[in-house]
Amino acid sequence: MTFARINGTVLHYRLSGPQGAPALVFVNSLGTDARIWDEVIALLSQTYLCLSYDKRGHGISDVPVGDYSLDDHLDDLSGLLDHTGIDGAVLVGVSIGGIIAEGMALRAPHRVHGLVLCCTAPRMGDAPMWTARIETVRGAGLGAMVDAIMERWFSPTFRAERTEELGGWRNLFLRTDPEGYANTCATLRDTDLTDAISAIAAPTLIVGGDADLAAPLDLVRNGLAIPGSRLEVLPGVGHIPSIEQPAILGRLIDDFLKEVGHG
Numbered sequence: 206m207t208f209a210r211i212n213g214t215v216l217h218y219r220l221s222g223p224q225g226a227p228a229l230v231f232v233n234s235l236g237t238d239a240r241i242w243d244e245v246i247a248l249l250s251q252t253y254l255c256l257s258y259d260k261r262g263h264g265i266s267d268v269p270v271g272d273y274s275l276d277d278h279l280d281d282l283s284g285l286l287d288h289t290g291i292d293g294a295v296l297v298g299v300s301i302g303g304i305i306a307e308g309m310a311l312r313a314p315h316r317v318h319g320l321v322l323c324c325t326a327p328r329m330g331d332a333p334m335w336t337a338r339i340e341t342v343r344g345a346g347l348g349a350m351v352d353a354i355m356e357r358w359f360s361p362t363f364r365a366e367r368t369e370e371l372g373g374w375r376n377l378f379l380r381t382d383p384e385g386y387a388n389t390c391a392t393l394r395d396t397d398l399t400d401a402i403s404a405i406a407a408p409t410l411i412v413g414g415d416a417d418l419a420a421p422l423d424l425v426r427n428g429l430a431i432p433g434s435r436l437e438v439l440p441g442v443g444h445i446p447s448i449e450q451p452a453i454l455g456r457l458i459d460d461f462l463k464e465v466g467h468g
């Protein structure tokens with residue numbers, strides 16, 4: 206276990222792979238933690254220096270009080286890069302993690318050598334949706350929404366055939382701190398990078414799953430406003446490809462890194 210206090214917030218992070226190798230930084234989604242990347246990192250850390258972390262409000266990182274802004278997440282990520290001595294990296298983000306990665310490419314383009322944006326879009330949902338979700342979690346807890354969320358996260362095949370894994374990831378969701386979850390929903394309520402992302406210059410690979418109910422392909426395609434970006438669609442995959450198809454995602458990332466000269 207490794208921890209750093211970044212701007213007053215303790216963040217849990219993991220660093221693996223050869224020191225001095227090209228760096229990859231993985232940013233997790235709402236209601237998950239760094240463990241969603243473990244199988245992908247097991248493959249890529251042979252070659253790359255891999256940093257994953259529990260973003261604020263999640264996993265065993267601190268749960269600061271109050272709504273989290275995109276800038277809060279970017280301050281955390283910048284501080285963690287400083288702390289780990291990573292000057293620049295390719296960022297791999299899923300869902301809100303992809304929005305954080307886009308935000309970093311806009312704020313600190315010199316530190317972002319490329320983006321892999323999984324199952325994400327510059328704007329996810331709308332304010333009424335996130336306000337309703339915040340009210341549900343504060344009023345009734347995560348248990349009130351867990352079944353619906355598992356349907357948003359995982360394809361029907363995964364849910365039918367990989368029941369032990371489904372049970373484990375369900376536990377992860379249910380053990381998420383409700384305030385950390387609600388405070389992160391506020392980031393999604395308040396963030397819209399739709400008009401901004403055409404200014405991103407980093408080489409970008411967008412990955413979508415055609416069984417993703419949380420980020421359907423029509424939404425994911427909005428990311429193609431990033432100049433030069435391209436989309437890879439994973440058939441039969443839901444919202445978290447690092448869990449459903451880690452080997453395929455790992456290969457896509459590796460190929461992309463070589464293509465952009467980061468491998």
Ligand SMILES: O=C(O)CC1=CCC(=O)O1
Nearest residue numbers: 234235300301302357419
């Ligand atoms: O919980 C969901 O609906 C899926 C999701 C949306 C943003 C995120 O990070 O996860």
